[in-house]
Amino acid sequence: MVEVEPLTPAIGAEITGIDLRDIDAETADWILAKLIDHKVVFFRDQELDTEAHVAFARRFGALETHPVKPKEGFPEVMVLHADGDHPPACTAYWHSDVTWRPDPSLGSILYAREVPPVGGDTLFANMEAAYEGLDDETKALIEGRYAIHEFEPLRRTLIASGADEERIARYEEKYPSVRHPIVRAHPATGRPSLYVNCLFTMGIEGMPIEEAKPLLERLYAQAKKPEYQCRFRWRRHSVAFWDNRATQHYAAADYFPAIRTMERVTIEGEKPLPYCGADDGNA
Ligand code: OGA
Numbered sequence: 010m011v012e013v014e015p016l017t018p019a020i021g022a023e024i025t026g027i028d029l030r031d032i033d034a035e036t037a038d039w040i041l042a043k044l045i046d047h048k049v050v051f052f053r054d055q056e057l058d059t060e061a062h063v064a065f066a067r068r069f070g071a072l073e074t075h076p077v078k079p080k081e082g083f084p085e086v087m088v089l090h091a092d093g094d095h096p097p098a099c100t101a102y103w104h105s106d107v108t109w110r111p112d113p114s115l116g117s118i119l120y121a122r123e124v125p126p127v128g129g130d131t132l133f134a135n136m137e138a139a140y141e142g143l144d145d146e147t148k149a150l151i152e153g154r155y156a157i158h159e160f161e162p163l164r165r166t167l168i169a170s171g172a173d174e175e176r177i178a179r180y181e182e183k184y185p186s187v188r189h190p191i192v193r194a195h196p197a198t199g200r201p202s203l204y205v206n207c208l209f210t211m212g213i214e215g216m217p218i219e220e221a222k223p224l225l226e227r228l229y230a231q232a233k234k235p236e237y238q239c240r241f242r243w244r245r246h247s248v249a250f251w252d253n254r255a256t257q258h259y260a261a262a263d264y265f266p267a268i269r270t271m272e273r274v275t276i277e278g279e280k281p282l283p284y285c286g287a288d289d290g291n292a
């Protein structure tokens with residue numbers, strides 16, 4: 010029997026009774042609907058080899074290849090590994106993924122291959138609730154505004170993974186700064202969410218940095234409210250599938266020097282549209 014158990018009223022649900030190796034189109038649609046409802050869905054005890062992980066993700070769209078740490082032979086799989094010699098990397102910040110892309114991902118499916126005995130939880134925040142919770146004055150300040158997002162922060166991850174300067178320069182050329190609406194409309198529901206994050210957002214278009222910085226800090230702080238969050242305790246072979254368009258996440262870096270190995274497959278998204286049909290400024 011398939012069951013859905015919410016983690017908190019705001020976000021997250023654990024789904025039981027489904028083997029992710031064996032789903033039909035109807036089940037995939039149902040999972041997508043639960044994802045949009047709960048923003049992140051979790052599955053336990055899934056026996057996925059890399060092919061099965063990739064095949065499950067493909068049910069939801071075309072897959073991205075990430076420039077950092079692809080798995081040998083599987084360009085769509087990103088490996089996140091930490092151990093005594095490799096401390097947890099730059100995921101211990103509230104962020105949504107790849108907002109430095111013009112069309113950031115729909116979502117990611119993260120699979121736990123090896124987890125610490127304790128620690129290494131991932132926290133998720135509902136950015137629709139985060140937007141809703143802003144006061145009216147702040148909502149008015151950001152209405153119709155765009156923020157600038159950059160690839161630059163991944164530079165240190167690339168350096169740590171041994172990339173040479175030339176390769177890094179190539180990526181920087183390939184991924185110039187992009188602008189996204191600060192308040193994004195969800196492509197499936199039209200609901201507004203706060204779409205800036207402290208990892209990749211660099212400023213607000215047309216606003217002096219002295220003014221933008223404190224405003225952005227206030228917006229980033231919204232993700233940190235426990236009322237908008239859930240916290241997932243991993244076990245080996247757990248799966249988290251998040252809607253990257255309406256959430257942020259934070260990987261707690263509290264388990265060094267224990268080993269934690271995760272694999273992520275990411276589904277392509279689309280160009281974020283502003284909430285309220287505000288003019289996108291490209292006219
Ligand atoms: C990611 C990420 C979180 C984690 O895969 O995008 O931020 O818990 N990972 O490893």
Ligand code: MN
Nearest residue numbers: 100105106258
């Ligand atoms: Mn991430």
